Amino acid sequence: MPGAIQAPVTNSLLASLPRKDYQRLLSGFEPVTLTFGEIIYEPGKPIRHVYFPNNSLVSLLTLADGHLALEVGMVGHEGMVGTPVPLGVNVSAVRALVQGSGTALRMTSARFRKEFHDCQPLQRALYRYIHVLMAQVTQTAACNRFHVVEARLARWLLMTRDRVRANQFRLTQEFLAHMLGVRRVGVTKAASALQKRKLIRYSRGEINILDDKGLEAAACRCYQIVKDVHDRA
Numbered sequence: 001m002p003g004a005i006q007a008p009v010t011n012s013l014l015a016s017l018p019r020k021d022y023q024r025l026l027s028g029f030e031p032v033t034l035t036f037g038e039i040i041y042e043p044g045k046p047i048r049h050v051y052f053p054n055n056s057l058v059s060l061l062t063l064a065d066g067h068l069a070l071e072v073g074m075v076g077h078e079g080m081v082g083t084p085v086p087l088g089v090n091v092s093a094v095r096a097l098v099q100g101s102g103t104a105l106r107m108t109s110a111r112f113r114k115e116f117h118d119c120q121p122l123q124r125a126l127y128r129y130i131h132v133l134m135a136q137v138t139q140t141a142a143c144n145r146f147h148v149v150e151a152r153l154a155r156w157l158l159m160t161r162d163r164v165r166a167n168q169f170r171l172t173q174e175f176l177a178h179m180l181g182v183r184r185v186g187v188t189k190a191a192s193a194l195q196k197r198k199l200i201r202y203s204r205g206e207i208n209i210l211d212d213k214g215l216e217a218a219a220c221r222c223y224q225i226v227k228d229v230h231d232r233a
């Protein structure tokens, strides 16, 4: 509904646009609430809307053998879900799953293609973002193959922290195991190790990051590598 935006717009990618472009785009957006566990895209299926998360968090998952899912990317307030659309593709290659409930702005793919075509600042912002997202996805491929669960878990918690802008968030072990592509017992062991080092507190599905610097030191280098690409862009 044009002009019906009530939720605060805190998506950093949109907020980085010149005010007049940002204002014009707003009329095409619809505020939505994304709920934990909701699937917004499936591989091979059409992309009907693009999403700009405010405080919600979306996981990009790749499927193997049609059912085994592994996280290859994470999108929060810094980005957009639906990057194939500005590239001229209307079909998703990944599953997009809401990992953190919250608000987002969405626009139909057809309208977004037109806005993208007409708005140079949006083009520049999205080209930079897609570059950062690709760096994240490629680094994650290496990370999943070469790094131990404890370091990957630390990285994952830091990435989540940066995107939800909070040191405390809800998370089940089952979900984490799924995201990291390991068995639940592996997540339990890694989480207890981080807890023993007083870097996090984990109880009743709630994660608290107690020591940011310590957790950064415990994470594999992949965290900093992707963050550097983002900061440079």
Ligand SMILES: [Zn+2]
Binding pocket: 142, 143, 144, 147, 152, 155, 220, 221, 222, 223
């Ligand atoms: Zn890594």
